[in-house]
Amino acid sequence: MSVTPSMLTARLPAPVPLDEQASCPVSGVFQRIGDRWTVLVLVLLNQRPHRYNELHRAMEGLSRRMLTLTLRSLERDGLVARTVFPTVPPGVEYELTELGRGLLVPLSALSDWAVHTASRIERNRAEFDARP
Numbered sequence: 357m358s359v360t361p362s363m364l365t366a367r368l369p370a371p372v373p374l375d376e377q378a379s380c381p382v383s384g385v386f387q388r389i390g391d392r393w394t395v396l397v398l399v400l401l402n403q404r405p406h407r408y409n410e411l412h413r414a415m416e417g418l419s420r421r422m423l424t425l426t427l428r429s430l431e432r433d434g435l436v437a438r439t440v441f442p443t444v445p446p447g448v449e450y451e452l453t454e455l456g457r458g459l460l461v462p463l464s465a466l467s468d469w470a471v472h473t474a475s476r477i478e479r480n481r482a483e484f485d486a487r488p
Contacts, residue, residue, distance in 0.1 A: 363382075385459075388429065388430075388433060388435075389459070389463065391426070392422075393415065393418055393422060393423070393426045394426055394429075394430065395463060396415055397411065397415075397423075397426055397427070397430065397436075398430070398435070398436075398452065398456060398459065398460060398463070399460075400414055400415075401436060401450060401451055401452045401456070402452055402456075402457065402460055404451075405439075405449045405450060405451035406449065406450055406451075407447065407448065407449050407450075408423070408427075408448050408450070411423060411427075411450065427450060430456070431450075433455075434453055434455050434456075435452065435453060435455055435456035435459060436450050436451065436452060436453065436456055437450070437451050437452075437453050438450055439451070
């Protein structure tokens with residue numbers, strides 16, 4: 357039996373009020389995962405816990421400031437846990453929480469869809485861009 361996703365059956369008011377958009381939990385999650393680095397950080401942390409410098413070295417083009425902001429946001433949302441070790445200097449390790457691992461399930465489905473449809477999307481873009 358096929359289940360229709362609630363996103364397809366939801367009735368939205370017309371127009372959708374700005375305050376409703378802002379308070380929508382779906383919009384918040386999409387904003388969180390829609391930035392440039394979040395999904396990559398989640399995928400890396402799914403492999404195993406990482407120290408800060410390991411994460412930084414694993415992602416070319418990512419500034420330390422942006423990594424710090426990304427990790428703080430993920431920690432704030434409860435998707436990543438930060439553990440400080442009492443060493444000199446203090447060691448810090450990041451790992452996915454149960455909530456973060458749960459997010460990887462729908463992200464994986466979206467990723468599979470993107471890979472499966474990438475050539476079709478590129479073809480559509482080329483056709484659109486070729487229009488007079």
